[in-house]
Amino acid sequence: MFKLSPISIYIHIPWCLKKCGYCDFYSYVSKEIIPEKKYIDNLLKDLEKDLLLIEKRKINTIFIGGGTPSLLNKESIKKLIYGIKERAFVSHKAEISIEANPKTLEFQRFVDYKNAGINRFSLGIQTFHTHLLKKIERTYDSQEAINIIKETKKIIHNLNLDLMYGLPNQRLEDALLDLQYAIRYNPSHISWYQFTIEPNTSFYAQKPKLPNDDMIFKILIQGEKLLKKSGYKKYEISSYSKKNYECQHNLNYWNFGDYIGIGCGAHGKITQKNGKMIRTIKNKNINDFLNGNYLSSRNVISQKDKIFEYFMNVFRLYKPVFKKHFREKTNLNEIVIEKSIQKAIQSGFLINKINYWNTTKKGKNFLNLLLEIFLK
Template identity: 75%
Template sequence: MFKLPPISLYIHIPWCLKKCGYCDFYSYVSQEVIPEKEYIKHLLKDFEKDLLLTHNREIKTVFIGGGTPSLLKSISIKKLLYGIKKRNMISKNAEITIEANPKTLEYQRFIHYKNSGVNRFSLGIQTFNSDLLKKIERTYDAKEAIDAIITSKKISDNVNLDLMYGLPGQLLKDALSDLQCAIQHNPTHISWYQLNIEPNTVFYAKKIKLPNEDIISKMSVKGEKLLEQSGYKKYEISSYSKINYQCQHNLNYWNFGDYIGIGCGAHGKITQNNGKIIRTVKNKNINDFLNGNYLNSIHTVSKKDKIFEYFMNAFRLYQPILKKDFQEKTHVTKNFIEKNIQIAIQEGFLINKSNFWRTTQRGKNFLNLLLEIFLK
């Protein structure tokens, strides 16, 4: 029988206080009342349907994302997690993360989240510069961002801060100042990533200008150096952590593990006993979802797409790519991609060893070019 990979659970909460101009995630601007009770009920029904595809595997990690999940009352998160645990086994040591916006962080609410089983908080800070926060249309200021970190750290010893660089009007010193401020508060994890403006966003339509490539490159290089000097090890293209605090949920994605995706617009990947991989996409329309129409599409991933998707994730990580792992998780022999591997080696993107491949720094720098080789 095909060896099934670990499985995680992603739960999408689609409401936000405001849709940021750069955001291309699926979300709704919240009205005065969010139909929390109804949505939780349908999330659990959606979960029940997907469980039929999972072969009773224990859930290793849970990630409640959005949107802004911290808009939900603590009782809603409690009912949600209780309902999940009642329907399927969750690992005793499971990492359970909730995303939060500093504007919606309330101390008592977060205490209740923790008591419900949440053991990791991820704060969408982006920058500590109040002027830049206005430019990227965030709803809080620098003081609120710092207060949110202080509050979170009182509740949990596992806190991630999301920070962006390459913001409109941002200088090199501004980006490094953000990192220094974050490091001062000693979170266990920092996600440090470049702002890219996607075509389906407000910023794209407005043709918002970003810093030039030379400045962005300096932000990246100097920022990475500062983080590593401060005890944060880079384990993925945009992820840095203290020892033993890597995000286990994201590592499961990047190691081509499985995940159930429930809620409006959520995506899932579930491997079957015969080695086939099923992709699910949930309905984006909130009214349809609340009427019980959860599934938008479901399909079996082709051999070509399995190969591309595997490497799209694996190449992001700063670790060897085991040849045995590739074959176990894709059900494709390494001989099938021998020509692609040779091209990648000739281009200086990959190093080939007897048991593994490793991405070179050039491969990391030109990741899109490396991935194009595996589209052929």
């Protein structure tokens, strides 16, 4: 019988104070009072329907993302966490994370979130330079960002800081100074990723001037040296952590684990005992969702998509990809990807060993080209 592992829950909170010009995540700008109570009630009903698909599998991680989840008050977060634990088998060691915006939090709310069961905070800092924050349309300044880190550190140790490099008109010294600021406050985890402009954003319609590729490469090389020297290990393309503080929720994604997605626009991937994988997508229309119409689509993932999605995730990690893991997570034999593997090896992207594959330095540097082989 196909082996089923523990599962994660992703919860989408769709409201924001302002839609940033580069953001392509699904969100609403909050101009009125948020219908928190009604949304939480519907989130829990949405969860109940998806729990029927997982047959009492243990929940190892919960991630509340958005949007801006920290807009919610303490009663809403408490009701949400307690409601999940009443309905699902949540591990007593579960990592429970919430994303937060420096503009929406105050110290007492941190305490209330922690008391409700949140044990990991992820602060969307992006940069400590006020002039760059303005360029990317964030709603706070550098001092507010610093203050929020100091306050959060008083009550919780498991803290991630989100930072971006390659911002409009950003210099090498700007990017390195961002890392130096972050390191000074000793977070357990730093997510440091390149600023990109996605379709369907206002920045895509009117593109700002970004640093050239040579500058991006210099920032990446020097930034990674600084992070390594400061005790942060790179375990994924854009993730750096202190020992034993890797993000367990994201590791589940990158290891092609299963997850329930609840809330407006949330995606889920749930493997059945027969090995079939179901992709769920929830309704993006907030009014429909609040009226109980949760599901937008539910489909079985094709073999082709399953293979591509598997490698799209596991190749992000800085560790070998074991062939046994491929078989367990996809319910496929590696013979179905033999031609793709050989092409990746011939291109210098992969090394083939008896029990595992490993990406070369070239493979990591040209990850999109490597993934194209498996897409075809």
